Amino acid sequence: MIFFESGKSLFLLSTGISFLIMAVVWIAFARISMARIEKTMVQDGLNRPCPWDGLGGRAVWYAFAVGLPVGPLNPRNDPLIDVPLVREYARPLDRRLGLALVVSSLSFLLIGLSGKFVFGFY
Numbered sequence: 001m002i003f004f005e006s007g008k009s010l011f012l013l014s015t016g017i018s019f020l021i022m023a024v025v026w027i028a029f030a031r032i033s034m035a036r037i038e039k040t041m042v043q044d045g046l047n048r049p050c051p052w053d054g055l056g057g058r059a060v061w062y063a064f065a066v067g068l069p070v071g072p073l074n075p076r077n078d079p080l081i082d083v084p085l086v087r088e089y090a091r092p093l094d095r096r097l098g099l100a101l102v103v104s105s106l107s108f109l110l111i112g113l114s115g116k117f118v119f120g121f122y
Helices: 007-043 058-067 083-089 092-118
Strands: none
Touching: 007 058, 007 083, 007 092, 058 083, 058 092
């Protein structure tokens, strides 16, 4: 168990695990929730509520829209996505997956950024 002998090794392991969790949740949310919401909206004759998608970034906007309550982190009048409309089409499963994506993404970012301050990486 030489890998676990240093703090840097534990940091790299926790960063890798949090990235894998975030990636799995991101893909699950995009394929299960986001695709279903958009498909249902198109069937109802509406346009996609978030036309921009920079390398899968649209999933993050959807996750914030359905996973968090409307407030400072999820404004009702977001210029990139129609939050009230997307929330109408979201199921309870979509809300849970959205919240899971928000939490796992923020956890990965916090763990990754802690490397700068604790170990002097970057």
